[in-house]
Amino acid sequence: MRHVAAGFEARGFRVVTFDFPYMAEGRKLPDKAPVLEAAFIAAWTEAARQTNGPMFVAGKSMGGRMASMVAARSGFDPAPAGLIFFGYPLHPPNKPAQRRDAHLPSIEVPMLFLHGTKDPFGTPEEMTGLVAGLPLAELHLVDRGDHSLITGRGKPVSEASLDHAAQWAQGSIARL
Secondary structure (H helix, E strand, O other): OHHHHHHHHHOOOOOOOOOOHHHHOOOOOOOOHHHHHHHHHHHHHHHHHOOOOOOEEEEEOHHHHHHHHHHHOOOOOOOOOEEEEEOOOOOOOOOOOOOOOOOHHHOOOOEEEEEEOOOOOOOHHHHHHHHHOOOOEEEEEEOOOOOOOOOOOOOOOOHHHHHHHHHHHHHHHHOO
8 A cells, every 4th residue: 555655655645554452553454434434534544634725535355345334334434435445355354245245335426446357356247247236336446456456567557557446536526
């Protein structure tokens, strides 16, 4: 995510990052969802105090899922201009029946899913179907990208994907 944050800053966006409590404490096991969501809300609230203008929520994997759960119940104040997901965990690997998307239709802001074509947390077909049912969502597939959007060549999130996400965010701002 440091690469992504630097990429967005290079494209003129102010980026605020934070660690979930378990990460800050050096633990490997994530906290329960209410703790993770509360941490996201606290970070958002603090960033909003220091920001004028539209704000976006972005997250990688579980971070994106937690952001989506907060957004689904309108828990961010002010509401975000949009959500950007880097590798949304649609389901655990090899468990496509355990979907984690029931809350997504409740989100009332634009969503961008950047998803690798080799991501075991959701196939391109599953993600295409998901986004087709979400009128405010767009899918950007990263060819040969894994769950971290890294291609077989070991490169981090591509400049083209960062350009796409930045252009999508600018377009979302223009539609406000």
